[in-house]
Amino acid sequence: MRQLVVLGTASQVPTRTRNHNGYLLRWDGEGLLFDPGEGTQRQMIHAGVSANMITRICLTHVHGDHCFGLPGVLSRMALDAVPHPVHLHFPSSGGDVLRALVSVSTPGVDLRLHPHGEGGPVADGLEVQPLKHRIETYGYRLVEPDGRTLLPERLQAAGISGPDTGRLQRQGSLAGVRLDDVSAARPGQRFAFVMDTAPCRGAEELADGVDLLVAESTFADDDAGLAGQYRHLTAGQAGELAAHAGARTLVLTHFSARYGGDATLLSAQARARAGTAAVIAAEDLQRIGFPRRRRWSPGAALQRGPVTASMLNPSFSPVSQGGHS
Numbered sequence: 001m002r003q004l005v006v007l008g009t010a011s012q013v014p015t016r017t018r019n020h021n022g023y024l025l026r027w028d029g030e031g032l033l034f035d036p037g038e039g040t041q042r043q044m045i046h047a048g049v050s051a052n053m054i055t056r057i058c059l060t061h062v063h064g065d066h067c068f069g070l071p072g073v074l075s076r077m078a079l080d081a082v083p084h085p086v087h088l089h090f091p092s093s094g095g096d097v098l099r100a101l102v103s104v105s106t107p108g109v110d111l112r113l114h115p116h117g118e119g120g121p122v123a124d125g126l127e128v129q130p131l132k133h134r135i136e137t138y139g140y141r142l143v144e145p146d147g148r149t150l151l152p153e154r155l156q157a158a159g160i161s162g163p164d165t166g167r168l169q170r171q172g173s174l175a176g177v178r179l180d181d182v183s184a185a186r187p188g189q190r191f192a193f194v195m196d197t198a199p200c201r202g203a204e205e206l207a208d209g210v211d212l213l214v215a216e217s218t219f220a221d222d223d224a225g226l227a228g229q230y231r232h233l234t235a236g237q238a239g240e241l242a243a244h245a246g247a248r249t250l251v252l253t254h255f256s257a258r259y260g261g262d263a264t265l266l267s268a269q270a271r272a273r274a275g276t277a278a279v280i281a282a283e284d285l286q287r288i289g290f291p292r293r294r295r296w297s298p299g300a301a302l303q304r305g306p307v308t309a310s311m312l313n314p315s316f317s318p319v320s321q322g323g324h325s
């Protein structure tokens with residue numbers, strides 16, 4: 001299963017209908033929790049998200065609305081005796097805050113800390129890029145490598161069936177038949193998480209060609225001055241990011257409390273500048289699926305290759321790495 005579970009959509013100040021940030025990405029056998037703000041543990045209960053689902057926690061930065069829910073989440077994981085290791089990624093400059101938050105949580109989780117201080121891969125299939133906020137901030141990009149889709153009619157014509165099909169996939173060729181002869185390229189799926197930033201190159205690199213882009217939309221276009229002051233995106237800028245990157249679906253979130261619980265204006269402004277991207281204004285407890293896989297066509301250019309090794313392996317082995325918010 002690949003699905004985004006929205007746990008909270010408010011920026012600095014929560015509202016009656018919007019909790020602080022929190023987003024769980026279910027990606028095959030992995031559960032990546034992004035930016036757990038205050039109240040995330042309770043939102044998980046409302047959303048039907050088990051603490052056991054979480055295998056990786058990714059913080060963009062250490063402003064409170066993006067990390068103050070961490071002690072509660074870790075404590076719940078300890079209470080539930082989560083048996084697997086949990087990998088925690090965060091900007092290295094936020095280490096003191098991070099360790100303070102971990103220190104007040106209930107012990108018992110096999111927590112493995114992965115600070116990063118520059119852009120690049122941080123785990124198998126997962127990379128970070130620096131964003132432009134008031135403190136060190138990184139966005140995340142998750143990539144499934146391109147693969148191959150077997151074509152039954154070509155397999156039949158080549159006389160390959162049963163166990164021989166698996167052998168062909170493993171070996172790349174069998175009895176003079178190449179895998180490329182009986183299959184078509186299958187572009188891998190891509191996800192990006194861009195939070196708390198002014199427009200910047202890092203955001204563009206993260207969003208490039210993704211199937212699902214989660215982007216902050218803190219301010220309406222009329223409040224562009226405030227967005228520039230606090231280094232945030234307006235709704236229109238989020239739409240432009242999606243359009244220029246060729247993203248297929250844009251999920252808007254991190255809304256300022258000044259707009260109440262109604263994101264209609266923000267979604268309209270983003271949609272006007274989002275090109276062909278579908279635009280969704282996220283609501284708390286919403287579940288958002290990935291769009292259907294891109295279909296291969298001869299000569300079609302893939303927009304970006306895989307970051308690292310295959311994420312098709314469910315073990316997802318990590319790479320070891322030592323106002324408004």
